[in-house]
Amino acid sequence: MTKLHESLETSLDREAAFGYVVDWSRQAEWDPNTTSARRIGDGGPEVGARYALEVKMGRRSVPMEYVITELVAPERVVLVGEGSGVWTEDVITFSETGSGTRVDYEAEIKLNGLLGLIQPLLGRAFDGIAKGAVEGMKRELDARA
Numbered sequence: 180m181t182k183l184h185e186s187l188e189t190s191l192d193r194e195a196a197f198g199y200v201v202d203w204s205r206q207a208e209w210d211p212n213t214t215s216a217r218r219i220g221d222g223g224p225e226v227g228a229r230y231a232l233e234v235k236m237g238r239r240s241v242p243m244e245y246v247i248t249e250l251v252a253p254e255r256v257v258l259v260g261e262g263s264g265v266w267t268e269d270v271i272t273f274s275e276t277g278s279g280t281r282v283d284y285e286a287e288i289k290l291n292g293l294l295g296l297i298q299p300l301l302g303r304a305f306d307g308i309a310k311g312a313v314e315g316m317k318r319e320l321d322a323r324a
Contacts (some may be wrong), residue, residue: 189277270284
């Protein structure tokens with residue numbers, strides 16, 4: 180299992196930042212590792228909401244499905260994603276700062292099967308993916324501030 184943690188600060192208020200990020204159908208707007216994202220079914224972000232994503236793995240894109248398992252607006256959202264030998268839990272927390280919002284993004288990633296054998300060698304690759312996602316998230320949140 181690989182654990183990642185990244186943080187960002189934006190001048191966007193907490194409610195607006197939470198509202199943008201919790202809508203996982205927008206993930207492809209801020210995560211350069213996601214080629215497409217859409218809500219499965221109707222409704223907005225809520226516990227049980229499911230999202231279909233295409234995520235880059237090496238030179239190919241693979242399907243993953245995410246589900247919101249916890250949502251405490253505007254403080255915290257937890258999503259679990261699975262697909263193509265990958266399991267991930269993303270925990271995103273939002274806290275007020277004097278000038279906007281701090282976003283903490285934590286992810287646990289577990290590769291299964293043969294991929295699991297090489298997971299210890301992929302630490303830098305996972306770090307780069309997390310940094311790219313947080314940089315994109317900050318860019319999009321700042322653009323909305």
